[in-house]
Amino acid sequence: MSRDLPVNLEINGAAVALEVPLTETLLATLRERLQLTGAKRGCNQGVCGACTVTLDGVAVRACLSLTLNCEGQKVATIEGVAADPLIEALQQAFVDGGALQCGFCTPGQLIAARALLSQNSDPSVEEVQQGLSGNLCRCTGYRKIIDAVLSAARSMRK
Amino acid sequence: MSVDQGVFRPASVDEAVSVLARLPDARLISGGATLVAMINARLIEPAALVSLAGVDELHGITENPDGGWRIGAMTRHRDVAAERRFTGTLALVQQAASLIANATVRNMGTIGGAIAHADPGLDYPPALVAADAQIEIASGKGRRRLPASEFFVDWYATALQSAELVTAVHLRAASDGVGLYHKLARVSGDYATVSVALTMSSGVAGIATRAAMGACGPTPILLEEANALLSGSPGESELNRAGELLAAAADPVDDVRGSAEYRRLLIPRMLARAFTEARAAIGART
Amino acid sequence: MRIEGSFDIALPRAAVYGHLTDPGLIAACIPGCDQIERISPTDYRARVTIGMGGIKASFNLVVEVTSEQPPERVLSQTRGEEGSRASMLAADNEVALEEIDAANTRVSYVSDVSVTGRLGKFALGVMKKKVESLGREFAERLRERIQIQPAASSAPEAVPQ
Structure with missing residues (x-):
């Protein structure tokens, strides 16, 4: 059980070979082995969304993903998507609109918002609410986050 | 391997x-x-x-020649939620999938994993029972199929034996009519406090209704007697009586999502709401 | 959480009392109890394994009988842990015997149970249902073992609630 097992991943564009225990989560691997601390450990049970990353381009919970079960997949964390135009637009809109306070949930909000906008470039308020319903924020009351996502969507459509 | x-x-x-x-x-x-x-x-x-990621036959949704459907056990909630071919009475399966947790979790979770876990607050179990789905199970002896109503047997317990796995969910061809899944939850994405899944179609003998309540006991609650009351040309008294029967058959938990008493109160109300909506939708079509 | 139930047995109260204070018999009737030993005149050690939804927990319990009032009442306390202290369990229990008539006895039990640790985080509402169903199973097993002659239709089967 305690024996580590080999796994190969691509993380933020770089091939990574690791040995991890059977039940280590991708979140623990990212934060504790690779010092990629953008994805946050909030609830560790898939509810809060602070650990959201992408696996082969799809937004997932890093806390509900076992590293060994991600063999051969491409992981992107907030650190690895800084140059993505959608993320740039979202970050700017979050800053301009004051859509964060403590910032703990923000990396997850950005990844989830990017997943939403990459499928729907002109979402309604309700669609943004639904798209981000799995990302809890205890500071902002959500209004400014929703406004920022709508604003980023507008700026991308120009 | x-x-x-x-x-x-x-x-x-x-x-x-x-x-x-x-x-x-x-x-x-x-x-x-x-x-x-x-x-x-x-x-x-x-x-x-x-x-199970590398087992090809477990992935994807395919239509059978008879118009029925096979949903592979590894099919993500996202893909069922996006399935526009589930029309008529089958629309409730797509609706249930679209209300599971949130978009990110729907990218991960699968129909086989969900039903094998059999949490009473899940969205699929009542929807599959109301849709009269069949669960395909593999073991060393081959395959067997069980109606969803026999697959769920107790709190977190299914008919799966050791060394068995769910391979697919089979849906019979959609009938013209309506399939609805309503979920009451504290917040978007939570487990259901109470849910109702209902199919309704109309024929010469009036309407035919199948209703299943979720999150009200160890397994989804479907009563033939309640369905009979809700079929034909039911009026308000039949609807009330069906709600009473389902509430009486419930064995809900007391937990943070609601007391057992609250859940029993919700059953007839949620049934009535879904029934009325389905009937209006049928009326609009005929 | 509070677990309550009652069941009827077609035996006189004193006889039922005698059975209920027989640890070997009780252990055989508790679902998942695979050992019990008397460690003092009032203390018993037992191991009970329960499972639900792929979760298995094996509790090491000490039951202390705190008050015996034959043939009416037994009070006890249960303390224990499972999985090298991953969860702790504590319960105050009361079993009361009521004479229905000379040949029939109603057994009522109330247990105030608290579970902390890993199992305390899991679906407490469902856990209560599970424990209640274990209580019903216990009643059935006990009745099967001690009723020499089931009292046919004269004693309607009580449904413990």
């Missing part, structure tokens, strides 16, 4: 079954959404994992 010590990656259902037969303490992992949350809470500590 590639064997990475503690993680098995079978390429076929037969291989998966033989690993389970050999290693009784191994756990299947599909999307991981539930299994990993339980590992994180230290509720389970698997000795080995059997990943």
